[in-house]
Amino acid sequence: QITLKESGPTLVKPTQTLTLTCTFSGFSLSTSGVGVGWIRQPPGKALEWLALIYWNDDKRYSPSLKSRLTITKDTSKNQVVLTMTNMDPVDTATYYCAHDVRSYFFDWGQGTLVTVSS
Amino acid sequence: SYVLTQPPSVSVAPGQTARITCGGNNIGSKSVHWYQQKPGQAPVLVVYDDSDRPSGIPERFSGSNSGNTATLTISRVEAGDEADYYCQVWDSSSDDRVFGGGTKLTVL
Numbered sequence: 001q002i003t004l005k006e007s008g009p010t011l012v013k014p015t016q017t018l019t020l021t022c023t024f025s026g027f028s029l030s031t032s033g034v035g036v037g038w039i040r041q042p043p044g045k046a047l048e049w050l051a052l053i054y055w056n057d058d059k060r061y062s063p064s065l066k067s068r069l070t071i072t073k074d075t076s077k078n079q080v081v082l083t084m085t086n087m088d089p090v091d092t093a094t095y096y097c098a099h100d101v102r103s104y105f106f107d108w109g110q111g112t113l114v115t116v117s118s
Numbered sequence: 119s120y121v122l123t124q125p126p127s128v129s130v131a132p133g134q135t136a137r138i139t140c141g142g143n144n145i146g147s148k149s150v151h152w153y154q155q156k157p158g159q160a161p162v163l164v165v166y167d168d169s170d171r172p173s174g175i176p177e178r179f180s181g182s183n184s185g186n187t188a189t190l191t192i193s194r195v196e197a198g199d200e201a202d203y204y205c206q207v208w209d210s211s212s213d214d215r216v217f218g219g220g221t222k223l224t225v226l
Binding site: 037039046047048049052060062064065094100102103104105106108109110111 | 164207212
């Protein structure tokens, strides 16, 4: 059984850096073809893909947010970390991590709501 | 970057067929994936690679993709199908994942 769980702060101040951790089980990020992605969803709005990291450490970022995002992995801990700099109230959203399989997201975490406010 | 366009809402009576479209430039050349999201829950993959269903997804959910439009079809719609539906593709030119704007399915 594959599970993913997001963790991190629920509240960040404007201009701060957000760090979110995805802890997963049931698959290995050292297996060829496997990836873990981050997707966010502002309240009442659509899903937005943010970043993806592959088993071979290749990384992909949303073009519109690339300058603010960093994704890393710790294969031994089964974790993927996303950092987003210079947070703004418009970044208030539920952030999901998901297991990427051949370009689609087969398994999702429950999501974590991050509010950006002073 | 690649853009996917979905109608904001679709309404259907119970027992009828719902069709949710996803438009994109030559989307027929890409693999399209569909997710169902109910309020307060994470998305669930219901169709992948245009028309395949994950284990546990009812056969009532089907997909097609041709030209500039992909379609998610839900047959014999039930009240429990009421949800937001999102299409998603892989933009091979950039290796980006792209989501559509979502469609709210209302069961009348």
